[in-house]
Amino acid sequence: MSTRTQNTAPTLVIGGTGKTGRRVVERLRGLGRAARVGSRGGDIPFVWEDESTWAAALDGAGAAYVTYYPDLAFPGAKEAIGRFAAFAVERGVRRLVLLSGRGEENAVASEDALKASGCDWTVVRANWFNQNFSESFFLDPVRSGELALPTGDAVEPFVDADDIADVVVAALTDDRHIGKTYELSGPRLLGFTDIARELSAVTGRTITYIPVGVDDYRAALRELGEPEEFADLFDLIVDGRNASLVHGVREVLGREPKDFADYAKEAAATGVWDA
Template identity: 70%
Template sequence: MTETTQNAQTDQTETKTTLVIGGTGKTGRRVAERLAARGLPVRIGSRNADVPFVWEDPATWEGALESVGAVYVTYYPDLAFPGAAEAVGEFSKAAVAKGARRLVLLSGRGEEGARISEDKLKESGADWTVVRASWFNQNFSESFFLEPVLAGELALPTGDSVEAFVDADDIADVAVAALTDPQHIGKTYELSGPRLLSYGDVADELSKATGRTITYIPVTKDAYRAVLAENGLPVEFADLFGMVLDGRNAHLVHGVEEALGRKPRDFAEFARDAAASGVWNV
């Protein structure tokens, strides 16, 4: 690709709207904010948006894709769930046919099911970028681990396993770079934080940041399924802990450095900032 062609593609993408699917979620919200801060037109893709987008209702896709040049693709509840690959594949073909050639997919690191969705997206003929991530730091401040942190007990089916937690701000920075700069087309970035942490380590970091004692308590997967059901969350989320327990992501990767030329954010920095925001005040 020549420099002239790259510049032309960038100009064309930036004059059109970027559809951010899941634009109210942990990474989508940050992607939308960053694009808007650059003065770029953004459309939030969600069930309750002005122009609604619903994964289970393909009739909503065309309206959401109107005048769109790029899409940040996230799938709820998870790309590894049944039906995800088919939906992502059909949506990707619809997006390209509608004129949205630049597709950036948030995928799951170490998830075989997510790889199928990646392949389906690539088959659409899009100018694609794949961003693979695993457990987010913000799961402890904005998601299903928030209440356990407030209660002072992280009861999880993770044993002594370790994870390279990645920050949602790093994910958003990589996604925005991929959406706006053609040098990222055709690349797959695997993201992690700068160090491996056990869930006991996480509890220690949270304790330091909050000034309270946060305790990690290993539980069985069946016990955690019951907790998910009680809180109205998909019990299939418990199966995702299998990827933690088997060690497939128990190593560092360097996608943040590759895409952005800087180091990823450490969990301790995230914890200090989150504590200062008051989100963990009891």
């Protein structure tokens, strides 16, 4: 029989205002558990690049949900994750749940660095999020009606941030998940032409997908002042390494993951894509 973690100490949620972090905070508080938002603008700030912020953020915490911005694939992530995990364990915060990326070699290096701390770990590897289209870097392109991306005809089983948050909260609150790695995807493989069609249907507007070259996309990122390394993340889609369904959502939660069509309908109803 599983032992549930009966810990009244707060859980530090790094990136607690982000796509998955915000949802994890809401769910923990909904269960009557204390959640501490770890973000630059938080009451107790947490900044990855400023290690002097780590001690106060971890003070008195019982567990932490670890998300790394901008992505575990970026240079320096592995080292930062390793230092943070060791620092947390030294301070008695042993229970760490890491958000990782499916099919990312650099992310696996960060997973290994976290585990090397001797913590009680769970790794949650996710595909690209549905919410990238409504809360992140694809939002403005959807509003403008034009998704110009270096993804060719590639397909991806986009996963919903609500499903990720539900899995993370299960991992944080039930000791059965210690030492487990869960891979999460949505229930369907979708190309960006399919995405544009589904978004057009729910918004009542014409949204078009335009394949572009990776060099053109890099130039566009430069112009927007975004890190060019974001372009490298598209390799995860283009080379087909994640073009298959995985079943972590069902494994942890005993239900099917949310479909993109249901996500799109709900997001459209909020007015987020109104031009």
